[in-house]
Amino acid sequence: MHTGYAQAVAGMAYLWGWPIINMINRRAAVTQAPHPGLLNGVLPVAPRGRLGMLHDYIDPTETFVTCPNQDVVYGLGYFALDEEPVVVQVPDFDDRFWVYALYDARTDQIGDLGKPYATPPGFYLLAGPNWQGATPDGVQAVIRTTTSLAAIVPRVFMDDTPQDRTAIQPVINQICCYPLAEFDGTWKTTDWAASPTIPGPPADSEGETTWVVPDKFFDQFAQALDEVPPLPGEQALYDQFRLLLDAAGNNPDLAKALVETAEQAEQDVIKPFFCWNHNGLPAGNGWNRSTHNAQWGVDYFNRTGTAKSNMFDNRPTETQYFYTDHDGDGQQLVGAHRYEITFPAGQEPPVDGFWSLTLYNDQHLFHPNDLGRYSLGTKNTNLLRDPDGGLTLSAGGPQPKDDHASNWLPAPQGPVSLYIRAYWGQQAILDGTWQPPEVRRIT
Structure with a gap:
């Protein structure tokens, strides 16, 4: 196995195995708890x-x-x-x-x-x-x-x-x-x-805890192959992966090349999945929607993209996710600006469960705020309706001083994302005919 071919197989191995190594390492961390x-x-x-x-x-x-x-x-x-x-x-x-x-x-x-x-x-x-x-x-x-x-x-x-x-x-x-x-x-x-509180290592201040370490990936990859049996049609892929590990085990230069490939793939393949326009499919008005969530099969693209950007999706019949980094003009959402999202009367997400709009910082995490408010939707009983019966939610900028403060999501000053959850969606959610409203910048 020459180096160029090994690197090609290693790149596919990294894309394929990233969610599985992620799960293995999360399990190792969580189950250390004594109770x-x-x-x-x-x-x-x-x-x-x-x-x-x-x-x-x-x-x-x-x-x-x-x-x-x-x-x-x-x-x-x-x-x-x-x-x-x-x-x-x-x-x-x-x-x-x-x-x-x-x-x-x-x-x-x-x-x-x-x-x-x-x-x-x-x-x-x-x-x-x-x-x-x-x-x-x-x-x-x-x-x-x-x-x-x-x-x-x-x-x-x-x-x-x-x-x-x-x-x-x-x-x-x-x-x-x-x-x-x-x-x-x-x-x-x-x-x-x-x-009870169980002491642990401090949280990562730079974003989600790092669950996949590129230079250790191929040290763990055999465990992933052993623990996860191939799906129908994957046997040849498994054979290539095992051949790759065997070859690297007998060739230090090849083993070094695998580490370099993993590090490069983390930057060139995995990191871009964090952007919402690389996750799922367009849903209209500048939003994307999750695709095949939690029913990946051999859709390695969306399986790994979701593992990187928003792990642990529910099935589409349980939850449909809509997300965007941009306003209706295609500009990056920035918390220093004020945005409005208006659901016309009768056009909120059609669900049998519940729905919500959540704001995240540039790490897809919450930005702690004095109101302790991170999402708005079904759970909120004090939302103010528009005169025509619609619902306008706002995000970012200074807190409104009028009654609409109850409809506002605080935001950090930098880049942010918006995220709609539709739990137990009705047919218009499932078939994609319902579209999220445009995100309008107003300040």
Whole structure:
């Protein structure tokens, strides 16, 4: 294998394997927790086979994942399901929107647990593709994953009111995951508001935590190939990747070339995915929309693009995402300016769940502000309507001094992004006929 060919294969390996190495390294970090709790008081973490859960919106200082959501109460857990199946407890959420997003090592979503699926309360067993064991009585259903490595990210909608913060606590306290060996058929509860703080390394001040390190990528790549079986049609790709590792293992110069290729690919291939115009497909009025989210298959372009820009999407039928870095004139959004987004009467995102507009800084993270306000939408009960029944939201610039201050999102001075979530979208969301409104600069 000559160097030029090896570099070509290595470049494809880096694009293909980036989300998987990302997942492997997130699992390693999260499962170091000795017990469920909050890493540095912020991120829900737990040992392998268990779940950590918030009791409120995610703290705005969070850097574990880009594009966090302040419309739901989150949870997080990582599993090794061939070695240790887990029981997932689903309480009665009544009319509240909820979904348990289950991800395999490729970041594809698996299983159907949530309000869109009319999932009944009960106990559900998550098992790996190679696990062979008896299913105990009392388990509602068995969900087979496609890889042993799996993650769960529960999302439970919560209004931005003190009343709903109180009402949701008994429900989320019944969200629980634990190893099958501990299943006894009894309902378990945890007071997530009392989750202990687990000390950890300081958050990355420059953006999301770095989960893929180019010069270590090929040291970990064999683990990715071993943990993640090939999809139909991928066997030849796997054979090329293994041949590449074997060749580099016997040739120090070739091994050095792989590191150089990884470092170059990080800059030339991965980094540009952070720009929204390189993510998904155009959705109209300068926005893009997510494509194949959490159902990637062999769409390596969008799988890796999303892993870089906004990891842990829901399926399109659960959530459709719209995002932009630019105003309607194609100019970069800058927080020092004021922008307006007007939804005409009857033309807000058509959903059976909820929708929101979120503002992020140039790292796709929250910029802490005195109002503690990062998104607007269904959760807000005090939004002011336009005289014709429409809804105008604004972002950036100085805080408005009139009644429209309730419709305003604070922003840092520099570049920002806007992001619309449409949970459990209706047909116009799913087929793309609904388009986000133009972002208009007004100051």
